[in-house]
Amino acid sequence: EEIPFPDNSDAASSRTAVSIDSVPQPVMAISGSVGDKKDIYVDNDIEIKNFVQKSATLYATGTYCYVWIIDDYYDKIASEEKVNKAVAEKFRDKFDAMYPYITSVFGTESDELINYDARGNSENVFLDMDSYSDTGKKINIVIYDIGNDYNSSTECGVLGYFYSKDYYYSAQNRSDLVGKSNHGKYFYVDSVYANKSIDTLISTLAHEFQHMINFNQKNIKNLKTAIRNNLNEYEIPDTNFNEMLSMLCEDMMQDYLGLNDEHSPLNRIQAFNIYYMYSGIREYLEKNSALSYSTAYAFGSWLCRQYGGAELIKAISTSSYVDNEALYKAVNSVNGTNKTFDDLFEEFLLAVTGLSSSYNTK
DSSP: OEEOOTTSOOSTTOEEEOOOOOOOOOOOOOOOOTTOEEEEEEEOSTTSOOEEEEEEEEEEEOSSEEEEEEGGGBOSSOBTTBBOHHHHHHHHHHHHHHHHHHHHHHOOOOOEEEETTOOSSOTTSEEEHHHHOTTTTOEEEEEEOTTSOOBTTBOOSOOEEEEGGGGEEOSSOOOSGGGGOOSSEEEEEEHHHHHHOHHHHHHHHHHHHHHHHHIIIIIIHHHHHHHHTTOSEEEOOOHHHHHHHHHHHHHHHHHHHTOOGGGSGGGGHHHHHHHGGGSOTTOOOGGGHHHHHHHHHHHHHHHHHHHTHHHHHHHHHHSSOOHHHHHHHHHHHHHTOOOOHHHHHHHHHHHHTTSOSSOOOO
């Protein structure tokens, strides 16, 4: 799940005002050694709206990531909401394995923070993480009880998430979400699920990594273009588009990570077969997102299998286009066709109803 940042609405065709002189002082980096400690902002309620700093310890260091356990949720014997070093090491190994494959298709995440204190067209908008993040360019995986709501009979419904607030930097003492930024690349994963179904969380890491990459490929790159061209607005993708790509990322990584269908987005096809009429392929239902996930995945998985696989996904992900425009333009650029989004929608409907066994070449 990607938690939407308030300044970046996830409404379809949404646009965000460019609000961007001061340069903060560089920070001191951690050593990157197992046993390092730091305070990390984590959510403290099931709505993931209130954040508090909690002490965390570094239990695994990889080529691309650090894996932290919030101290309240560590135990030598992993059980219930407590995890141990072995869990952290498994996350490290799996993430290091998937990183080069995912970035070769979807593009890379940003190595820069957005300076929230800057104003106007300024070269000070973007700050290099090596100087302004105490964890540098490493991705941080933080393990704890998401929502702070675990007991023996219940568990938080959120497996993990990426929150773009951590890409914002302010040297001011702020009480808003920017003031709760961890200033770096962060994923948050639930300790209960880490014990109950770690393979599901491994797939979730792939899912959340796409969200982080998408934030760079669409939001940050389009913001840079807006600043460079003195524009007041820039386009960002809607939730449905973003979630579709994240599920395709899980899909692509399933066999490589050795995950069965239960721990992959393929388990959403059954819901699509039963409830497809309740959510459109480019619709996101806030109150019943599971249905939107199923239709978005069904359409996305069909599209990439018909029109170019990894090459198509790369064209969708790394272009400056978003939403429907990104989809049909990528299909046309990869396949030399001249299709509209409606053409693709029609072909998908014919395919899932069994009226057509292959796509047209209009």
